[in-house]
Amino acid sequence: MIRKTTLSFFKVFFLFSIILFTKSHTYAQTAAIVGQQLPFDRICAGLIVNGTPFNEYNATFSYLNFPAGTTFEVELSDETGSFTTPTATTKISFVDDPVAQQQTIKFAIPTNLKGSNTYSLRVKSNTATPVYSQRFKNFQDQTSFPAFYRIFTDKFYINNKEANATICSGGSISLSVYNPTPSDQPSSPANYPGLTYKWYKDDVLIAGQSGTTLVANAPGVYYAQINYGGCDDDNFSSNRVTVVSSTGGSAVTVDSSLGNPFCSNGTGTVLTATSGNSYAWKKDGVALAATTRSITATESGIYSVEVDFGGCKAVGSIDLKSNSFTASIDVADEYQLKDGETLNVSVTTDATTPKFEWFLNGIAINGANTGSYLVAVRGLYKVKISQESGCIASREFTFRIKGEPSPATVIPNIVKLSGDKPYWDIPEIYKTATTKLMILSSNGDVMFDDVGSNYDPELNSFIKDFKNVNPVYYYVIQADTGEKKGSITVIK
Numbered sequence: 001m002i003r004k005t006t007l008s009f010f011k012v013f014f015l016f017s018i019i020l021f022t023k024s025h026t027y028a029q030t031a032a033i034v035g036q037q038l039p040f041d042r043i044c045a046g047l048i049v050n051g052t053p054f055n056e057y058n059a060t061f062s063y064l065n066f067p068a069g070t071t072f073e074v075e076l077s078d079e080t081g082s083f084t085t086p087t088a089t090t091k092i093s094f095v096d097d098p099v100a101q102q103q104t105i106k107f108a109i110p111t112n113l114k115g116s117n118t119y120s121l122r123v124k125s126n127t128a129t130p131v132y133s134q135r136f137k138n139f140q141d142q143t144s145f146p147a148f149y150r151i152f153t154d155k156f157y158i159n160n161k162e163a164n165a166t167i168c169s170g171g172s173i174s175l176s177v178y179n180p181t182p183s184d185q186p187s188s189p190a191n192y193p194g195l196t197y198k199w200y201k202d203d204v205l206i207a208g209q210s211g212t213t214l215v216a217n218a219p220g221v222y223y224a225q226i227n228y229g230g231c232d233d234d235n236f237s238s239n240r241v242t243v244v245s246s247t248g249g250s251a252v253t254v255d256s257s258l259g260n261p262f263c264s265n266g267t268g269t270v271l272t273a274t275s276g277n278s279y280a281w282k283k284d285g286v287a288l289a290a291t292t293r294s295i296t297a298t299e300s301g302i303y304s305v306e307v308d309f310g311g312c313k314a315v316g317s318i319d320l321k322s323n324s325f326t327a328s329i330d331v332a333d334e335y336q337l338k339d340g341e342t343l344n345v346s347v348t349t350d351a352t353t354p355k356f357e358w359f360l361n362g363i364a365i366n367g368a369n370t371g372s373y374l375v376a377v378r379g380l381y382k383v384k385i386s387q388e389s390g391c392i393a394s395r396e397f398t399f400r401i402k403g404e405p406s407p408a409t410v411i412p413n414i415v416k417l418s419g420d421k422p423y424w425d426i427p428e429i430y431k432t433a434t435t436k437l438m439i440l441s442s443n444g445d446v447m448f449d450d451v452g453s454n455y456d457p458e459l460n461s462f463i464k465d466f467k468n469v470n471p472v473y474y475y476v477i478q479a480d481t482g483e484k485k486g487s488i489t490v491i492k
Contacts, residue, residue, distance in 0.1 A: 029065055030064075030065060031063070031064060031065045031066050031125070031127075031131050032063070032064045032065065032131065033061055033062070033063050033064075033072070033123050033124075033125065033131055033132065033133035034061060034062045034063075034064070034133065034134075035059065035060075035061040035122070035123060035133045035134065035135075035136040035137075036060045036061060036062075036136075037136070037137050037138070037139065037141070038057075038058075038059060038121065038136050038137065038138045038139060039058055039060075039139065040057060040138060040139055041138045041139040041140045041142075041145060042138070042145045042146040042147065042230050042231060043057055043109055043119070043145070043146070043147040043148070043231075044146070044148055044150065044228070044230075044231035045057075045108070045109055045111075045113075045148070045149045045150065046111075046148075046149045046150035046151055046153055047150060047153055048153060053111075053153075055108040055109060055111075055149070056092060056106055056107075056108060057106070057107055057108070057109070058104055058105070058106050058107075059074050059104070059105050059107065059121065059123060059136060060102065060103070060104040061102070061103060061123050061133060061136075062100075062101055062102050063101050063102075063103065063125070064101060066125060066127070066131075067127075068098070070125055070126070070127060071125070071126045072094075072103060072105065072123050072124065072125055072126065073088075073089070073091060073105070073123070073124060073126065074089045074091070074105050074107045074121060074122075074123055075087070075088070075089065075121070075122050075123070075124055076088075076089055076109065076113075076119055076120070076121055076147065077118075077119055077120040077121070077122075079114045079115070079116035079118065079119065080116070080118060081118040081119065081120050081144055083120070083122065083132075086122075087109070087110065087113065087119075088110070089107040089108060089109055089110075090107060090108040090109075090110075091105060091106070091107055092106040092107060092108055093105075093106045094106065105123070109147060109149055110149065111149050111151065112149070112194075113147065113148065113149045114194075115146070115147065115148030115149065115228060115229055115231070116146070116147070116148075116229060117144075117145070117146040117229045117230045118144050119144070119145060119146070119147035120135045120136075120143055120144055120145075121135065121136045122134070122135055122136060123136075145230070146229050146230025146231055148228045148229055148230075148231040150226075150228050150231060150233075150236070151192055151194075151195070152186075152189040152192055152195065152226060152236075153235070153236065154186075155235070155238075156177060156178065156188060156189050156224075156226075156236075156238050157177075157178035157238055157239050158175050158176060158177055158178060158222075158223070158224055158238045158239060158241060159175050159176070159178070159239075159241045159275060160178055160275065160293065161178055161239065162241065162275050163239065163240070163241060163242060164241065164242050164243075164244070164274075164275070165216070165241055165242070165243045165244075165275045165276075166243070166244055166245070166246055166274060166275070166276065166309050167216065167217065167219070167243060167244075167245055167246075167309055167310050167311070168245070168246060168309045168310055168311035168312035169245055169246070169311070169312075170311050171217070171309055171310030171311025171312060172215050172216060172217035172310045172311075173215070173216050173243065173275070173276065173277060173309065173310055174213050174214070174215055174216075174277065175213065175214045175215075175216050175222055175224075175241060175243075176190075176212055176213040176214075177189060177190040177197070177212040177213070177224065177238070178190075179191065179212075189226055190212045195226055195227070196210040196211075196226075196227040197209070197210055197211065197212065197224045197225065197226060197227055198210070198224065198225045198226075198227050198232075199214045199222065199223075199224050199225075200222065200223050200224070200225065201216075201218070201220045201221070201222050202220045202221055203221075210227060216243050218243075218245075219243050219244050219245045220242075220243055221240050221241070221242050221243075222240070222241050222243060223237055223238050223239065223240045223241065224237070224238045225237045225238070246309070246312070246314075252273055252274045252276075252305060252306075252307045252314045252315060252316025253273070253274050253316050254271050254272070254273050254303060254304075254305060254316050254317060254318040255271070255272050255318075256269045256270070256271055256297075256318060256320060257269050257270035257271075257272070258270075260318060260319075260320055260321060261320075261321035261322055261323035262320065262321070262322060262323065263322070263323055263324055263390075263391035263392070263393065264298060264299070264300075264322045264324040264391075264393060267296075267298075268296045268297055268298035269296070269297055269298075269320070270294050270295070270296055270297075271294065271295050271296075271297050271303055271305075271318065271320070272293060272294040273293055273294070273305045273307055273316060274307055274316065275293065276293075276307035276308055276309045276310075277307075277308045277309065277310050278291065278307070278308040279291055279292060279293055279305055279306070279307055279308075280305065280306040281295055281303065281304070281305045282303070282304045282305070283297075283299075283301050283302070283303050284301045284302055285302075285304075297320055299320075299322070300320055300321050300322045301320055302317055302318070302319050302320070303317060303318050303320055304316065304317035304318075305317070323390070323391050324387070324391050324393040325349055325350050325351035325352070325354070325385075325387050325391075325393065325395075326349065326350055327347060327348065327349035327350075327351065327385050327395050327397075328347070328348050328349075329345065329346070329347050329348075329383065329397040329399070330345065330346050330347075330348070331343070331345045331399050332399065333398075333399055333400065334399065334400045334401075334402060335399065335400070335401055335402070336401075336402050336403070337375070337376075337378060337401050337402065337403055338403075339403070341376075342374055342375060342376045343374070343375040343376075343401070344372055344373075344374050344375070345372060345373050345374075345375055345381070345383075345399070346371060346372040347371045347372070347383055347385060347397070348371075349371070349385055349395075351385060351386075351387040352387055352389055352390055353387075353388070353389060354371070354385050354386065354387060355369070355385070355386040355387075355388055356368070356369050356370055356371055356383060356384070356385060357369065357383065357384045357386075358373050358381065358382070358383050359381065359382040359383070359384070360377065360379050360380070360381055361379045361380050362380075362382075375401055377401070378401045378402060378403045379400070379401060380398065380399075380400050380401075381398065381399050381400070381401060382396060382397070382398045383396070383397050384396045410427065411426055411427065411430075411475075411477070411484060411486060412426075412488075413486055413487055413488055413489060414488070414489050414490075414491060415488055415489070415490045415491070426477070429479070429481065430477055430479050430481075430484075432479065432480065433451075433452060434451065434479070434480060435451065435452075435477065435478065435479040435480075436449075436450070436451045436476075436477070436478040436479075437449075437450060437451075437475065437476075437477055438475065438476045439473050439474070439475050439488070440473065440474045440475075440476075441471075441473060441474075442471070442472050442473070442474070447473065470489050470490055470491050471489075471490050472487055472488065472489050472490075473487065473488040473490070474486070474487050474488070475487070475488060
């Protein structure tokens with residue numbers, strides 16, 4: 001009995017050993033990917049290194065029982081750590097050791113990656129039935145780590161770069177990410193809608209605030225930081241703004257970008273008020289259309305601005321002076337010069353060592369470089385006064401000199417169809433080879449259009465018949481002396 005039992009035991013043990021051997025042999029042939037520890041604890045791409053954004057990371061792994069030529073790729077999870085819809089990476093290069101059955105892949109993450117602190121990484125084979133590794137462990141022995149592509153890595157500002165702001169007791173002010181040129185995307189993080197922010201007051205994180213604007217309703221020191229999660233960096237923080245409170249509004253100051261007095265050189269000076277919520281400007285007590293914090297002023301005067309600090313208002317002003325020069329001229333815009341008459345035109349100015357330039361019909365008058373000029377010829381005159389030291393500036397005056405009308409230039413506006421040779425006798429001064437004459441009917445029809453001096457035969461070709469009403473025509477004469485327009489009434 002004992003012998004049978006012993007025999008049965010050895011049979012069972014033999015069969016069990018065969019099964020174990022078979023299973024062990026089967027497992028030995030199963031393909032597998034075993035990842036090594038990652039040489040980093042997080043992926044923080046995008047920082048400029050040697051002039052280009054850094055975005056290169058390595059993953060080393062061993063592979064077993066794969067066919068020769070099998071390729072592999074690195075996969076990131078989604079931002080929640082799930083591999084249901086993994087994030088594809090870009091393979092930059094790889095180093096393969098087929099003898100040791102080990103490979104290192106250098107990869108880059110997408111530039112539009114939705115950053116989070118819970119990414120994971122794995123490697124998969126590009127075989128008919130993909131084989132996946134376990135989640136890699138980072139340098140801190142964790143399978144979950146931050147991954148961000150930092151798309152904006154420059155210094156940025158809030159509150160229009162201003163270091164101070166004022167609110168009323170119980171009021172508020174909006175602090176926004178500075179964005180003066182929205183068309184220039186790299187100029188401000190506000191041009192990247194996917195970015196979020198962390199706002200701080202007195203170095204304490206303000207919960208629930210992640211947009212480009214924060215409404216500050218209490219005194220303190222505020223600043224913003226681009227939210228790159230576990231890839232945060234103090235270099236991605238804004239300037240600090242000190243917000244103070246006042247029960248009756250703060251004393252508003254107005255600063256001139258060119259100082260006061262300022263040099264009025266044509267571009268003007270920029271007046272900037274204390275930061276607030278809204279602005280209402282006046283010049284010498286008269287309201288201006290400007291409602292922005294800064295305006296451009298080109299003239300002297302008293303500029304005032306009422307600033308709303310969110311619950312209370314205050315007014316500030318500046319008595320803006322110009323250290324440019326003044327000038328005047330002693331001739332009217334138009335002057336009628338009699339035959340044989342001359343006119344001495346003078347300019348008075350307080351410019352420092354002024355320079356004078358006189359022009360006739362747009363052409364500089366040779367030798368005319370003093371503060372006065374003796375006019376003897378009709379035409380359009382201009383004098384330019386320049387101050388070329390200290391405050392560089394210039395002013396101009398224009399005036400027209402006209403002559404007395406004379407019969408030689410009077411154009412008749414009545415044509416009489418009687419006599420041996422009825423015709424419209426225009427002054428000889430207009431009968432030149434370059435004068436253009438056009439005559440139109442009262443309906444606007446062109447009756448005559450010619451250039452030249454031989455008008456007489458053609459003028460009567462259309463002035464022939466009329467009924468009880470005297471017909472009216474219109475003329476345009478374009479001559480070297482200018483353009484003349486008028487009407488012609490035909491009578492019997």
